[in-house]
Amino acid sequence: MSGPAVPAPAGSLPATSRPAGGRPAATNGNAIVQLQAIHKIYALGEEAQVHALRGVDLTISAGSYIAIMGPSGSGKSTLLNLLGCLDRPTAGRYFLGGDDVSQMPDDALSEARGLKIGFIFQSYNLIAQLTVQENIQVPLLYQGRDLRQYNARCAELAGLVGLGDRLHHRPNQLSGGQQQRVAVARSLVNDPLMILADEPTGNLDSKTGAEVLDLIDRLNQAGKTIVLVTHDDRVASRAHRVIHMRDGLIDREVTNRPLPANPHPAHA
Amino acid sequence: MLSFQLISTVRLGIKSLMLHKLRSALTMLGIIFGVCSVIAMLAIGEGASYEAQEAIKKLGSNNILIRSLKPPEAARQQGGGGPRGMQLKYGLTYEDGARLQSTIPGVRRVLPMRIIRENVRFSRNELPCQVIGTLPFYTEVSGAEIVRGRFLCDQDELHQNNICVITAGLAQRLFAIEDPLQHALKIDAFYYRVVGILRERSKPEQRTQAGKMEGEPLDNNVYIPLSASRTRFGEVLIRRSAGSFEAEEVQLHQITVQMQDSAAVETADPQIKTALKRFHDQNDYELIVPLELLRQAEATKRRFNIVLGSIAAISLLVGGIGIMNIMLANVTERTREIGVRRALGAKRRDITLQFLVETVVLSVGGGLIGVAVGMLTPLIVSHATDMKTIVTVWSVLVAFGISGAVGIVFGLYPARAAALLDPIEALRHE
Known part of the structure; x- marks a missing residue:
């Protein structure tokens, strides 16, 4: 599954930022996520069950930008939770970067989240008592790393999202757009396989929302794999592929534009 | 990490x-x-x-204190309808002391004390005091400390000398400006020359007596030779109170038995009890074992x-x-x-x-x-x-x-x- 290491693009994602001895990055086109006949059933009571996913098959290639859409109850949140290793499927298999994570124990799932996935939430979810720099460092904290060695990287990431001068501010001193940009920086700090964004612009006005989406676009152009859940067609139009969910199944799939063969057109 | x-x-x-x-x-x-x-x-x-x-430690953990007690039934008789002027005889005797000294193993010293309440006078001052007749080694047993002059000595005991040693507190109260060591006190009908001033390590418990007010200063003590106490005061003590008088014969008010060590105290405690019981048909004494009190x-x-x-x-x-x-x-x-x-x-x-x-x-x-x-x-x-x-x-x-x-x-x-x-x-x- 893992191809030869692609050097990180200079400028947007500094090569020095890669964790020392990190795993080889996936090459464009290689599948980093494979879902095979995924079912998820929630038991509500003694009898009642909710069949949230009814056999989803999905492959996500490295470097792609995927939007998941669908009405409430369609199973898109469940799918996102599964993709984010926050939950385990009732049936089916989920390969993430070559590892079968579908029935991993809780601690291993936590580790998979910490190493391979970056999260961006609708309501930013920064930790109030921490500064911008500390918030960006949170994913590293749980990998047992010495945070003092990552101060420079945090500063770089903050600079990347345009908040280089706010490193020691608290979330409540920032605007919503700024907070979301901190969350983007946080999702990058562990150099994940895939960034999951759950309605990242849902709490933002259209202007700041567009700024955040531009930032996400840039990340994708730099080679990051993005999976984004949204209600908004304009947001979804930025993705390579749009997946429409309905009743626990993938209803239809639209390819807006092909995945570029060259992973980093902007820096070619 | x-x-x-x-x-x-x-x-x-x-x-x-x-x-x-x-x-x-x-x-x-x-x-x-x-x-x-x-x-x-x-x-x-x-x-x-x-x-x-x-x-408790000041009482001496190696000591056993035996005190004379007025037997409760005798006290009732005297206070109630008993014959007036009856002479009571109770308490520890000189023989008790000698017997304890010779029969109980591990005894180092036996210190007898006669404690008589009497007014002590110097010029116009008069204070109620405890006049304690005792032996020269009192200081070693009780741990009292001589501040000035000397304590009683064997010669005083032998010659029944009219000398006394007083506590520092009494010296202060009785002598306004005079040097106590240059003067004599009057107790009852006799004069006693002051030869020394001592400070008690512990305040000796006041002997309460019927008809006497309590709450007087505790360290108004005058120490005189035991032999002098016997000859000057006699064996029968008479005191008048409220129209009647009591006469009681008490040889010794307290015996302090100093043991060699605390282990000896424990073995001696029951032995002393049995030894005393045989010669006292009434309950006219009490045993105080500081070590036991300490344990309690x-x-x-x-x-x-x-x-x-x-x-x-x-x-x-x-x-x-x-x-x-x-x-x-x-x-x-x-x-x-x-x-x-x-x-x-x-x-x-x-x-x-x-x-x-x-x-x-x-x-x-x-x-x-x-x-x-x-x-x-x-x-x-x-x-x-x-x-x-x-x-x-x-x-x-x-x-x-x-x-x-x-x-x-x-x-x-x-x-x-x-x-x-x-x-x-x-x-x-x-």
């Missing part, structure tokens, strides 16, 4: 607690009071029992400590429950933060550790403040009330240790509750 993580977790814990300063302070207050009360209560208890034990005092102290300790432990328990309560509220309030941390890779034990550390920071912080306040409180108490207090190292260690343990015990449940939250539910929590 691990220690770095622990340090950053502790720092994070302090930060989270600082977010709600008032709440954290109030929560700590429970532990502060608990720890403070453990230390302060034990310090006061320790001080009280120390004073009691010192008082220690046992009392232990019981006291347990009671105080339990009260304090309960207050610590209450403090701990307060902490648990707040931490549970804290977990609920920070559910979303927990969800975010879990999503970002925190394992269950990371969350457990985070909340446990917060609780321990609270309780240990409270413990430290409590130790400081607890060490200060006894100082204030002893300053304000004259009570002696002793802060022992172990009480500080125990109190502090318990506060730490309270943090862990009462922090475990909320921390566990936080760790077991489902990350998806937690993220959805408003």
Whole structure:
């Protein structure tokens, strides 16, 4: 599954930022996520069950930008939770970067989240008592790393999202757009396989929302794999592929534009 | 690496607690009071029992005191309808002393004392005193200290010399400006030259006698040779009171038996009882064993400590429950933060550790403040009330240790509750 290491693009994602001895990055086109006949059933009571996913098959290639859409109850949140290793499927298999994570124990799932996935939430979810720099460092904290060695990287990431001068501010001193940009920086700090964004612009006005989406676009152009859940067609139009969910199944799939063969057109 | 993580977790814990300063302070207050009360209560208890034990030790832990008692039935007779002017004969005898000296093993010295209440006069001053007839080695047995001059000597005893040694307090009260050593006191009909002034190690218990007012100064003592006491006062003591008179014959009021060591005290105690019982058909004496009193005092102290300790432990328990309560509220309030941390890779034990550390920071912080306040409180108490207090190292260690343990015990449940939250539910929590 893992191809030869692609050097990180200079400028947007500094090569020095890669964790020392990190795993080889996936090459464009290689599948980093494979879902095979995924079912998820929630038991509500003694009898009642909710069949949230009814056999989803999905492959996500490295470097792609995927939007998941669908009405409430369609199973898109469940799918996102599964993709984010926050939950385990009732049936089916989920390969993430070559590892079968579908029935991993809780601690291993936590580790998979910490190493391979970056999260961006609708309501930013920064930790109030921490500064911008500390918030960006949170994913590293749980990998047992010495945070003092990552101060420079945090500063770089903050600079990347345009908040280089706010490193020691608290979330409540920032605007919503700024907070979301901190969350983007946080999702990058562990150099994940895939960034999951759950309605990242849902709490933002259209202007700041567009700024955040531009930032996400840039990340994708730099080679990051993005999976984004949204209600908004304009947001979804930025993705390579749009997946429409309905009743626990993938209803239809639209390819807006092909995945570029060259992973980093902007820096070619 | 691990220690770095622990340090950053502790720092994070302090930060989270600082977010709600008032709440954290109030929560700590429970532990502060608990720890403070453990230390302060034990310090006061320790001080009280120390004073009691010192008082007993002053009686001499190697000594056994035997005192003459007016037998209760005789006292009734005299006070009630018994024949007036009847002469009572009771108490310890010179033979008792000699017998104890020769028959009880391990006896070092037997000190007889006659204690007679009499007014002592110097020029126009007159004070009620205890006139104690005793032997020259009194100072060695009782531990009294000669301040000026000398104590009684063998020659005084042999010649029934009319000399006396007085306590420092009496010297002060009786002699305004004169030097006591240059003068003589008048007791009853006789003059006694003052040869020395001594200071008692303990205040000898006042002999209470019927018809006499109590509450007089305790150290108005005049020491005269035993032989002088016998010849000047006679064996029969007569005193008048309220239209009648009592006559009683008491040879010795007290015998102090000094044993060689404390082991000898224990074996001698029952032996003395049996020896005396055979020659006294009425209950006219009492045995005081300071060593035994000391043991009892220690046992009392232990019981006291347990009671105080339990009260304090309960207050610590209450403090701990307060902490648990707040931490549970804290977990609920920070559910979303927990969800975010879990999503970002925190394992269950990371969350457990985070909340446990917060609780321990609270309780240990409270413990430290409590130790400081607890060490200060006894100082204030002893300053304000004259009570002696002793802060022992172990009480500080125990109190502090318990506060730490309270943090862990009462922090475990909320921390566990936080760790077991489902990350998806937690993220959805408003």
